Amino acid sequence: MAEIDDPSVVLQLRDVRKVFGPVVALAHGSLTLETGSIHALLGENGAGKSTLVKIVAGVYHRDAGEVLLDGDVVDFRSTAESKDAGIAVIYQEPTLFPDLSVTENLFMGRQPLTSLRRVDHARMRAEAVALFDRLGVPIDPDRLAMGLSIADQQVIEIAKAISLDAKVLIMDEPTAALSGHEVERLFTIARQLRDEGRALVFISHRLDEVFSLCDTITVMRDGEYISTGRTADLTPAEVVRLMVGREISELFPKTEGLPVGDVMLEVEGLTLPGSFHDVSFQVRAGEIVGLAGLVGAGRSEVARAVFGVDRYSAGTVRFRGETMPVGDTSASIAAGMAFVPEDRRRQGLIVEMGLARNLTLVLRRTLERFGLITTTREYTTATEWAKRLQVKSGDLDSKAGTMSGGNQQKSVIAKWLATDPTLLIIDEPTRGIDVGTKSEVHRLLDELAGRGIAVLMISSELPEVLGMSDRVLVMREGEITARLDRAEATQEAVMMAATRHEAVA
Amino acid sequence: MSAATATRVPSRSFGTRVADLLKRRETSVVIAIVVVVALATSVNRSFAFGSDGFRNLLLTPSLLVVLSVAQAIVLISKNVDLSVSAVLGLTAYATGDMFTLWPSLPIPVVVVLAIAFGSVLGAINGLLVSVARVPALVITLGTLYIYRGMGIAWVGSGHINPSDVPNSFERLGVASVFGIPILTLVALAVVIVVAYVMGSTRSGRELYAIGSDEDAADLYGLRVRRRVFFAFLSSGTLAGLAGVMYAARYVMVDSQAGAGLELQAVAGAVVGGVAIAGGSGTVLGAALGAVLLTTIARALPIVGVPDFWQQAVVGVLIIAAIVLDKVLAIRNVRRLAAERERQLEGVA
Numbered sequence: 001m002a003e004i005d006d007p008s009v010v011l012q013l014r015d016v017r018k019v020f021g022p023v024v025a026l027a028h029g030s031l032t033l034e035t036g037s038i039h040a041l042l043g044e045n046g047a048g049k050s051t052l053v054k055i056v057a058g059v060y061h062r063d064a065g066e067v068l069l070d071g072d073v074v075d076f077r078s079t080a081e082s083k084d085a086g087i088a089v090i091y092q093e094p095t096l097f098p099d100l101s102v103t104e105n106l107f108m109g110r111q112p113l114t115s116l117r118r119v120d121h122a123r124m125r126a127e128a129v130a131l132f133d134r135l136g137v138p139i140d141p142d143r144l145a146m147g148l149s150i151a152d153q154q155v156i157e158i159a160k161a162i163s164l165d166a167k168v169l170i171m172d173e174p175t176a177a178l179s180g181h182e183v184e185r186l187f188t189i190a191r192q193l194r195d196e197g198r199a200l201v202f203i204s205h206r207l208d209e210v211f212s213l214c215d216t217i218t219v220m221r222d223g224e225y226i227s228t229g230r231t232a233d234l235t236p237a238e239v240v241r242l243m244v245g246r247e248i249s250e251l252f253p254k255t256e257g258l259p260v261g262d263v264m265l266e267v268e269g270l271t272l273p274g275s276f277h278d279v280s281f282q283v284r285a286g287e288i289v290g291l292a293g294l295v296g297a298g299r300s301e302v303a304r305a306v307f308g309v310d311r312y313s314a315g316t317v318r319f320r321g322e323t324m325p326v327g328d329t330s331a332s333i334a335a336g337m338a339f340v341p342e343d344r345r346r347q348g349l350i351v352e353m354g355l356a357r358n359l360t361l362v363l364r365r366t367l368e369r370f371g372l373i374t375t376t377r378e379y380t381t382a383t384e385w386a387k388r389l390q391v392k393s394g395d396l397d398s399k400a401g402t403m404s405g406g407n408q409q410k411s412v413i414a415k416w417l418a419t420d421p422t423l424l425i426i427d428e429p430t431r432g433i434d435v436g437t438k439s440e441v442h443r444l445l446d447e448l449a450g451r452g453i454a455v456l457m458i459s460s461e462l463p464e465v466l467g468m469s470d471r472v473l474v475m476r477e478g479e480i481t482a483r484l485d486r487a488e489a490t491q492e493a494v495m496m497a498a499t500r501h502e503a504v505a
Numbered sequence: 506m507s508a509a510t511a512t513r514v515p516s517r518s519f520g521t522r523v524a525d526l527l528k529r530r531e532t533s534v535v536i537a538i539v540v541v542v543a544l545a546t547s548v549n550r551s552f553a554f555g556s557d558g559f560r561n562l563l564l565t566p567s568l569l570v571v572l573s574v575a576q577a578i579v580l581i582s583k584n585v586d587l588s589v590s591a592v593l594g595l596t597a598y599a600t601g602d603m604f605t606l607w608p609s610l611p612i613p614v615v616v617v618l619a620i621a622f623g624s625v626l627g628a629i630n631g632l633l634v635s636v637a638r639v640p641a642l643v644i645t646l647g648t649l650y651i652y653r654g655m656g657i658a659w660v661g662s663g664h665i666n667p668s669d670v671p672n673s674f675e676r677l678g679v680a681s682v683f684g685i686p687i688l689t690l691v692a693l694a695v696v697i698v699v700a701y702v703m704g705s706t707r708s709g710r711e712l713y714a715i716g717s718d719e720d721a722a723d724l725y726g727l728r729v730r731r732r733v734f735f736a737f738l739s740s741g742t743l744a745g746l747a748g749v750m751y752a753a754r755y756v757m758v759d760s761q762a763g764a765g766l767e768l769q770a771v772a773g774a775v776v777g778g779v780a781i782a783g784g785s786g787t788v789l790g791a792a793l794g795a796v797l798l799t800t801i802a803r804a805l806p807i808v809g810v811p812d813f814w815q816q817a818v819v820g821v822l823i824i825a826a827i828v829l830d831k832v833l834a835i836r837n838v839r840r841l842a843a844e845r846e847r848q849l850e851g852v853a
Contacts, residue, residue, distance in 0.1 A: 059724075080726025095721035097714045099784030108714050109725050111707055118705045147841030 008034045010199045011056070011168050016065035018051050025051040029065065030225035031218055033168060033199040038190060040210040041203045043220035044243055044462070049203055053170055057089040058082035088161030092173040094153035098146035103128040105145050106160050131159040135189055151182035158189060169193060170201040175209060176296060187213050205294045207236045207499045221245055236500060244462060244491040252467030253443045255450060260470070261285030264423050264454035267306060270315035275301040276478040279315070283423065288445060288455040290469030292462070293498050298478040299458045300342055303425050307339040308332045319423065338416035342427040356382035358411060385414040409441060424448060427458045442468060462491050474498050530778030534793040538800055545804035552807055560686055566799040567692035568750055570792045572766055573773035574699050575743035577791035580774055581703065582736045583716040583783025584634060584641035589744040590766040591652035592626045596748025597758045598656060601665030604674065612674050620745040626652060627741010631734035649767065657760045664759035665752070678753035688750050695743065700788040712736055716783025772819065773798050776826045
């Protein structure tokens, strides 16, 4: 492991901390980058990788700790400062100007000027051509950035970094949207840059790629630095163990051994190009099925397609034996499905409306008489449900947006339970909810399953998935890579299936 | 793919340059202007060839050209400045008022002061939009009413009369150099200078970038607020200049001078290919759009189109321009997607 005064160390982070309100995004971030090497930064969702990258990039300002560049303490206040210091970041979603030409995108903000402070278009274009030649990619420098593939956009970001002569190049999940040969092209370029003596950081969830490309691996977990080691000294299994490492200490109010009923939901060969492919599974009455995987694996997309929010191009969704129409949420609700979306503020509640109105929103049909809904009827129903779920809100008129995250989530669940569903699809049931309310939500889910409701739960929190589910399905890049029973589902098994192809059991 | 197999990108040939030129919005607007002028002239020869005809052909659009160019700067940065007409009204009246208050003041000083007044009004817009971060549509709609209200408070029912301004200033509005009206030359100079700034300086190119994707501009380290502030400052300054031009051309200035011009300025820019969504379009296009609009407005009565339809024609033109943009954009995206598919197949 390189020491601080080692001349090959170009960038070092020591105990860097970043807090957003009450949330500690990064507790102790540490990273040591050496020139001429490709360094993998690994960790689960929410391990603090992106926060760390954004601190290095100057997007966020650290609350504590030190960042050293070439041995000197640096303090970036803006992206421009980090860029000037020779640090280039390529984000998962490249940030280009769609209306401008490729050449202009490369040089925006630092265009070469002639003596009259005129932008030197000819020189810019010549440099762009030279850059693409060097990278071996045939991109037309005159075309607009609009409509470029993600792979080409990333190549432009890399070209930008090279023309800046960046010492440090950070790539945040660059391969997530790339096809096989595009990944190869990217790796060829990355190795070429490493051999020129630059330091590269590669963030990826694909362990096979990490092991084929990177020299060093740093693992993070829950905002903490865990360990750094040479790739040659590590195995994928060890890395996964380091990534999940924690003990499941929280207790889950899971009633085990309940009888499982008939198949309620049956999904077969569900496909939407670019989102998910050939997804098949069943959910039975009284069963909680956990859908695990990394962010972007296509879990929410599947849920949305099943419920009819989005369309799908192939496959069938059968609910209680009936084939459901594609993209028809009204039919889904009428048949007895309920869907609690991931982003409850935007998709689950109307934050400007009072609690009572929110609770009765999906009941409009049953509450209305001669096309009118009376406030009294609304309130009778709302009060009953708010009480049953112990939603704490001073007044049924208080705006939903003013409630705590936990109460909002319970309200969304209450809203759907009032429709008396037989299937509940719930996406990230406890995201952003405090610990106390979390277990209330968990108890609620357990109770629902006990009453014979089929529950499909999407969660990025491994303990929650393992603690609450009767069965666990793991998705990776749009496909189901593992189906595990409660007994088989360990953190390692789920993480393996979420990150590697070979893990398919 | 290795460096050896990479195809070299050829430099742009003469042929592709000509093809590009034909595809440009500016070309189609010029063609439209020629058609309109030809039609009107075929009905009434004096439209283009009469003693006043030719002069008016050049003179009438000059005011709107300046305003559309001002609007283009702001639109390209994905903002809008609706207050330009009120700024024009205020500066036009200020120009006349300065002549009556201080008759000894030289004309150039009055002109500079009036334009500077426009800059101040533009700077207020710029500060409100870039610092307070309120959408420009709301801010400038507010300042449109405020500035117009200030004008009414100041001018009341009074107005500037031809007798209030020096004869030499009045002559500026109608005089020509080598047969080209001075105001047209001023507008032409504005187009050239602004086109240069927007096309070939960092500040101009950065405005395009900001309009194209403001978040990306932030990540690039561009000074977004500052650039947006200067866009509004420039817009106000040019509206101030337009106010002076208005005073010189019409001499009669009351509190409603220029009312409604703000939307014509937007229309001119949009017809000329400046996207409301920001990031695209050119200064030349905006100027040509303004010329087209004013020329159509003058030609329609001559061709015998009734009043009601004259307004509607302008509306149809605006919608047609936007629909055309949309259709072209969709076609372009499809073409690029198809190209990409072919490339992928070629590799596989």
